[in-house]
Amino acid sequence: MTEQHGDGEELRLFEAALAGDLQAFGDLLQLYRPQLTAFLNQRIGALLRARTDASDVVQEIALQGLGGTSSVQFLRSLGPLGCLKRLASHRLAEVCRRTFSExxxxxxxxxxxxxxxxxxxxxxxxxxxxxxxxxxxxxxxxxxxxxxxxxxxxxxxxxxxxxxxxxxxxxxxxxxxxxxxxxxxxxxxxxxxxxxxxxxxxxxxxxxxxxxxxxxxxx
Incomplete structure (x- = not known):
């Protein structure tokens, strides 16, 4: 399901982030940090809680940004918060892969x-x-x-x-x-x-x- 796409300022930051503006991406991440943290706290179950937490995942998102994870068209279709949530899930999957692969x-x-x-x-x-x-x-x-x-x-x-x-x-x-x-x-x-x-x-x-x-x- 597509998230609400936000107001004018949020959409401006989102479009700038999609265009590669790292400062805009950081500002967008800070703007949605409370919602993203709540989402991650709900998503990180008992099997992962000992290995990561919401702040770790948010930090990874901040460091890696959009990083060519998907096409701009797909990311835009998700809206700002939906895009950040998918990035969070992507990082969680990487945590699982690192934790479990060996x-x-x-x-x-x-x-x-x-x-x-x-x-x-x-x-x-x-x-x-x-x-x-x-x-x-x-x-x-x-x-x-x-x-x-x-x-x-x-x-x-x-x-x-x-x-x-x-x-x-x-x-x-x-x-x-x-x-x-x-x-x-x-x-x-x-x-x-x-x-x-x-x-x-x-x-x-x-x-x-x-x-x-x-x-x-x-x-």
Missing amino acids: RRNPNRERGGDLPGAQTFGLAEWLVDSLPSPSEALQRSEDILLLWEKLNSLEPDDLQLLNWVYFEKRTRREVAELLGIAEDTARQRVRRAVSKLTVLINRVDLGEPPDWKSAGGGAG
Whole structure:
């Protein structure tokens, strides 16, 4: 949803910032700092609170600016506050990537990850497998939205989804890992994929990729 586009002075600063005026961008950021801080405090959940806070993210936005993150046309369509919120989400996604990238090990045992690492890696993979947004800011927003939803799933469902999508394990391998029959493994994976489909539809990202083609077939 597009944010309110602000009054004349805000729009003047916004247009100047889009044209590359760093002072105008800084002034715009200060103008919207209270709203942006409130947005970030709501968005930064328990998994990230120990690693960053709203002031850190605002500081990163101030230092990096618009930084070629998306086209001017796309940024303008968001309005001043909407644009700053997308920048904030983009920086949060980068915090997640830095925090979790070194903790994801495809050969790990169950439960061996930093909380959130498994779901963030899966969210990135799924967003990249769906019809890809052309704008970097939209991609980051989609990843964060899906990551937040994935964290609501049961650990067993997440493990199954991670195996068949992220690690590309076959149905036979999943059955061996769980110590169950292949047909039972297939049924469990289908249930997990059904739950994933519901989550993806809730954030309006389309349909998940076919788990069989991703690696969950009978091979």
